[in-house]
Amino acid sequence: xxxxxxxxxxxxxxxxxxxxxxxxxxxxxxxxxxxxxxxxxxxxxxxxxxxxxxxxxxxxxxxxxxxxxxxxxxxxxxxxxxxxxxxxxxxxxxxxxxxxxxxxxxxxxxxxxxxxxxxxxxxxxxxxxxxxxxxxxxxxxxxxxxxxxxxxxxxxxxxxxxxxxxxxxxxxxxxxxxxxxxxxxxxxxxxxxxxxxxxxxxxxxxxxxxxxxxxxxxxxxxxxxxxxxxxxxxxxxxxxxxxxxxxxxxxxxxxxxxxxxxxxxxxxxxxxxxxxxxxxxxxxxxxxxxxxxxxxxxxxxxxxxxxxxxxxxxxxxxxxx
Amino acid sequence: xxxxxxxxxxxxxxxxxxxxxxxxxxxxxxxxxxxxxxxxxxxxxxxxxxxxxxxxxxxxxxxxxxxxxxxxxxxxxxxxxxxxxxxxxxxxxxxxxxxxxxxxxxxxxxxxxxxxxxxxxxxxxxxxxxxxxxxxxxxxxxxxxxxxxxxxxxxxxxxxxxxxxxxxxxxxxxxxxxxxxxxxxxxxxxxxxxxxxxxxxxxxxxxxxxxxxxxxxxxxxxxxxxxxxxxxxxxxxxxxxxxxxxxxxxxxxxxxxxxxxxxxxxxxxxxxxxxxxxxxxxxxxxxxxxxxxxxxxxxxxxxxxxxxxxxxxxxxxxxxx
Numbered sequence: 001x002x003x004x005x006x007x008x009x010x011x012x013x014x015x016x017x018x019x020x021x022x023x024x025x026x027x028x029x030x031x032x033x034x035x036x037x038x039x040x041x042x043x044x045x046x047x048x049x050x051x052x053x054x055x056x057x058x059x060x061x062x063x064x065x066x067x068x069x070x071x072x073x074x075x076x077x078x079x080x081x082x083x084x085x086x087x088x089x090x091x092x093x094x095x096x097x098x099x100x101x102x103x104x105x106x107x108x109x110x111x112x113x114x115x116x117x118x119x120x121x122x123x124x125x126x127x128x129x130x131x132x133x134x135x136x137x138x139x140x141x142x143x144x145x146x147x148x149x150x151x152x153x154x155x156x157x158x159x160x161x162x163x164x165x166x167x168x169x170x171x172x173x174x175x176x177x178x179x180x181x182x183x184x185x186x187x188x189x190x191x192x193x194x195x196x197x198x199x200x201x202x203x204x205x206x207x208x209x210x211x212x213x214x215x216x217x218x219x220x221x222x223x224x225x226x227x228x229x230x231x232x233x234x235x236x237x238x239x240x241x242x243x244x245x246x247x248x249x250x251x252x253x254x255x256x257x258x259x260x261x262x263x264x265x266x267x268x269x270x271x272x273x274x275x276x277x278x279x280x281x282x283x284x285x286x287x288x289x290x291x292x293x294x295x296x297x298x299x300x301x302x303x304x305x306x307x308x309x310x311x312x313x314x315x316x317x318x319x320x321x
Numbered sequence: 322x323x324x325x326x327x328x329x330x331x332x333x334x335x336x337x338x339x340x341x342x343x344x345x346x347x348x349x350x351x352x353x354x355x356x357x358x359x360x361x362x363x364x365x366x367x368x369x370x371x372x373x374x375x376x377x378x379x380x381x382x383x384x385x386x387x388x389x390x391x392x393x394x395x396x397x398x399x400x401x402x403x404x405x406x407x408x409x410x411x412x413x414x415x416x417x418x419x420x421x422x423x424x425x426x427x428x429x430x431x432x433x434x435x436x437x438x439x440x441x442x443x444x445x446x447x448x449x450x451x452x453x454x455x456x457x458x459x460x461x462x463x464x465x466x467x468x469x470x471x472x473x474x475x476x477x478x479x480x481x482x483x484x485x486x487x488x489x490x491x492x493x494x495x496x497x498x499x500x501x502x503x504x505x506x507x508x509x510x511x512x513x514x515x516x517x518x519x520x521x522x523x524x525x526x527x528x529x530x531x532x533x534x535x536x537x538x539x540x541x542x543x544x545x546x547x548x549x550x551x552x553x554x555x556x557x558x559x560x561x562x563x564x565x566x567x568x569x570x571x572x573x574x575x576x577x578x579x580x581x582x583x584x585x586x587x588x589x590x591x592x593x594x595x596x597x598x599x600x601x602x603x604x605x606x607x608x609x610x611x612x613x614x615x616x617x618x619x620x621x622x623x624x625x626x627x628x629x630x631x632x633x634x635x636x637x638x639x640x641x642x
Contacts, residue, residue, distance in 0.1 A: 027462045029469060080431060084424045103405045103468060106427060110401060110434065110461045117438055118454035121447050129450035133439035140431040141348045147424060148350060 003304070004311040008048060015047045018068045022119075026111060033100045033108035037075045040093050045204070046070040046175040049312070053176045053193050056305035057183020066128065066182060069119035070175045073132065076112035077139045077171070079105050084143065120178075127181050135174030142166020146232070153233045153256045155241035155249060160234065161202070164209075169201025176200075195296035196309065199289045204316050206286035209234035210279040211320070213270060225266045231256045235285065236278040240269065243276065283317065290317055324625070325632040329369060336368045339389045343440075347432060354421045354429035358396045361414050366525070367391040367496040370633070374497045374514050377626035378504020387449065387503060390440035391496045394453065397433035398460045398492075400426050405464065441499075448502050456495030463487020467553075474554045474577045476562035476570060481555065482523070485530075490522025497521075516617035517630065520610045525637050527607035530555035531600040532641070534591060546587045552577045556606065557599040561590065564597065604638065611638055 016039065023034045047067035054063040082095040083102055097105040113136065120128045146163045149156075176197030180190040212227045213236045227234050233241075233256065241249045252269070255261050261269070273279060293313045300306055337360065344355045368388035375384040403416040404423055418426040434457065441449045467484045470477075497518030501511040533548045534557045548555050554562075554577065562570045573590070576582050582590070594600060611634045618634070621627055 027465055029465045030461070077431075080427050084427060102423075104465075106401050106405060107461050107465055107468075110398075110430075111458055113431070113434055114454045114457035114461065117450060118458070121451035121454055124447040126442050126445040126447055126450070129438060129447070130442035133435045133442055136435035137432055137439070140351070140428050140435065144348050144350045144425075144428055147428075 003308050004315060007052070007308050008044075011048050011051055012044050014064060015044050015068060015071065018064050019071065022068065022072075022115065026115075029104055030108040030111045033079070033096050033104050034075075034112055036093070036096050036099065037079055037108075038072065038112075042071070042075075044071060045312075046074055046172060049172065049175045049197060049200075049309075050179040050182075052305045052309050052312070053179025053197075054182040055179075056300060056303055056309065057180050057185050057189070057193075059179075059183035061182070063179065063182055065119045065122055066178055067175075069116040069132065070135075070171070070178065072112050072116040072119070073136060073139075073174075074171060076109045076116065077136070077143070079109040079112070081143055081167075084147065123182065125181060128178055131174050131177050131181065135171045138166050138170035138174075142168070142170065149233065150231050151257065153231065153253050155233070155238045155253075157235070157238055160238060164202060164205040165198070168205040168208075169198050172201030172204065173197035189300060192296050192299040196293045196300075196313075199293035199296065200313055200316060203286040203289040203293065203313070206235060206282055206289065207316055207319060210236060210282040210286070212236075213273045213282075214279045225270050228256075228266050228269055229261055231259045231261065235282045236273050237269070239278040239281055240273050240276065287317055290314065324629050325636060328373070328629050329365075332369050332372055333365050335385060336365050336389060336392060339385050340392065343389065343393075343436065347436075350425055351429040351432045354400070354417050354425050355396075355433055357414070357417050357420065358400055358429075359393065359433075363392070363396075365392060366633075367395055367493060370493065370496045370518060370521075370630075371500040371503075373626045373630050373633070374500025374518075375503040376500075377621060377624055377630065378501050378506050378510070378514075380500075380504035382503070384500065384503055386440045386443055387499055388496075390437040390453065391456075391492070391499065393433050393437040393440070394457060394460075394495075395492055397430045397437065398457070398464070400430040400433070402464055402488075405468065444503065446502060449499055452495050452498050452502065456492045459487050459491035459495075463489070463491065470554065471552050472578065474552065474574050476554070476559045476574075478556070478559055481559060485523060485526040486519070489526040489529075490519050493522030493525065494518035510621060513617050513620040517614045517621075517634075520614035520617065521634055521637060524607040524610040524614065524634070527556060527603055527610065528637055528640065531557060531603040531607070533557075534594045534603075535600040546591050549577075549587050549590055550582055552580045552582065556603045557594050558590070560599040560602055561594050561597065608638055611635065 019038045023031060023038055026034055047070055050067040050070050051063045079096050083097045083105055088095055088098055096108070117129060117132055120132045142163055142165065145159065146167060149159055149163060173194045177190050177194040180193035185193065209227065212225065212234065228237065241252065244252070255265060290313045294310055297306055297309055340359045344352060344359055347355055368391055371388040371391050372384045400417055404418045404426055409416055409419055417429070438450060438453055441453045463484055463486065466480065467488060470480055470484060494515045498511050498515040501514035506514065530548065533546065533555065549558065562573065565573070576586060614634045615631055618627055618630055
């Protein structure tokens with residue numbers, strides 16, 4: 001993992017500096033919202049994947065604007081999603097809409113979507129804008145499915161997978177495809193890069209959902225058991241629901257639907273998920289997707305960057321925050 | 322105006338059919354919101370301008386997807402703006418967020434922004450995506466300025482002009498530039514097309530703001546004096562404020578700032594604006610911008626389409642709804 005760490009240590013500050021410069025030029029009201037979300041400490045996974053994939057395909061130009069376009073798109077969707085979810089925390093900080101209001105936050109999201117498209121258009125490669133548009137659509141559609149699932153929760157693995165593909169994995173796929181396109185990849189090899197990203201993204205979200213049942217607020221920046229209290233049915237809970245008898249599962253789903261899972265209910269569900277090792281079982285499922293990601297990666301010519309991408313895939317599994 | 326009318330009569334249904342097909346494929350929850358705003362009877366000015374400008378530059382391919390991308394972008398901004406403004410009516414129908422809720426409406430706006438970018442990317446001309454991104458940014462920034470102006474209203478012509486350029490004229494400029502680019506225009510001639518659109522857009526909004534003081538709800542789909550009651554300072558009101566003594570103007574601005582303009586206040590302001598012919602004076606100002614638009618148009622080679630564009634510029638001045 002030494003290579004991976006040194007790569008991140010080198011690239012993450014460059015991403016931060018670019019975002020710093022790019023957001024400094026935004027209009028007053030929107031600037032502060034954009035900087036609040038973009039300059040908060042984030043994992044910068046999407047931009048680093050774009051840079052790594054571009055280099056893996058031999059691109060020697062400046063991948064930073066496109067890489068940052070992916071981070072900007074991601075942040076724009078976070079701004080809008082946090083309004084929809086009524087979320088109070090983001091990246092360990094108060095969510096933007098709680099600080100700046102809904103109006104400013106909706107508009108800042110729109111400006112960031114446009115800024116990302118403008119950065120993408122700067123490369124004069126039409127497929128890049130097509131991919132960015134597809135990525136945004138998939139992300140919004142994933143969020144839509146998640147909202148529908150909130151009002152009709154079920155122990156439904158297929159719907160859960162569709163949701164995490166849409167709201168998380170597709171944009172990570174986009175990040176990888178964009179890097180490949182920048183490196184002049186054929187469609188076939190772009191598809192391999194995309195498959196790597198898609199499966200990595202699914203694994204990433206699975207681990208995120210496992211962490212929600214396993215860790216405390218200070219590490220993840222989210223309250224422990226937050227998904228449960230918001231009525232979100234994720235894989236650890238689906239496993240628990242599947243193990244319950246029909247009546248018990250039905251009662252819990254009713255409380256989730258009514259958003260009436262109280263602190264005592266939540267503690268009890270957390271205890272049972274932990275006792276049955278269901279967060280770990282979710283991580284095992286993530287490992288299957290990481291294996292698929294690595295298989296897709298093996299279709300690319302090996303080089304230093306593909307080694308680091310393989311390390312990144314492993315890191316997704318072992319991260320504790 | 323016969324040419325203009327027959328052009329609209331021919332093209333508007335084609336725009337409607339394309340939007341009908343394109344929105345039919347959207348995800349369930351978002352589809353209904355998108356169709357509510359996109360299939361309501363609209364003026365379709367932006368798409369028709371794109372088509373006319375593309376043909377004026379000799380483009381013989383299918384301009385419809387790009388033309389509709391402009392209408393889709395416009396509708397996406399309407400969805401978000403109506404939430405921000407708390408508007409209840411749009412195109413004579415209940416505003417989408419009052420029917421479908423804020424969550425669905427925010428997401429539908431995001432999906433439509435992405436859909437427009439995807440349609441633009443389909444042309445394989447990077448400048449088109451650059452222009453679309455610029456258009457969205459300018460529109461959002463115009464809305465931001467308008468919101469700031471609401472909390473600090475003044476008889477300030479310069480700020481008013483900046484607002485209408487951003488929230489209306491820039492996207493009309495974008496529609497014209499996109500058409501020109503599709504027709505392979507040089508940058509110089511694209512600029513002339515853009516200047517036509519910008520000035521036409523300013524005139525269009527000036528007339529809109531004049532109509533708000535002159536017409537009744539059934540025609541415009543907006544309540545009479547609605548801008549005033551929302552605390553919006555537009556040109557007819559700026560003229561009135563300029564004619565008032567300092568104390569009277571200050572008192573009215575205070576009531577606007579506090580959004581406490583009651584029905585009696587509003588009736589009195591409307592009466593004075595009408596008595597002093599300030600809506601007509603606003604139309605005269607619009608005529609100046611139409612003249613600039615026609616001057617920009619004269620820099621393009623004359624043809625049937627430039628004749629129709631000139632008619633469109635005149636029509637903006639004479640429309641009563």
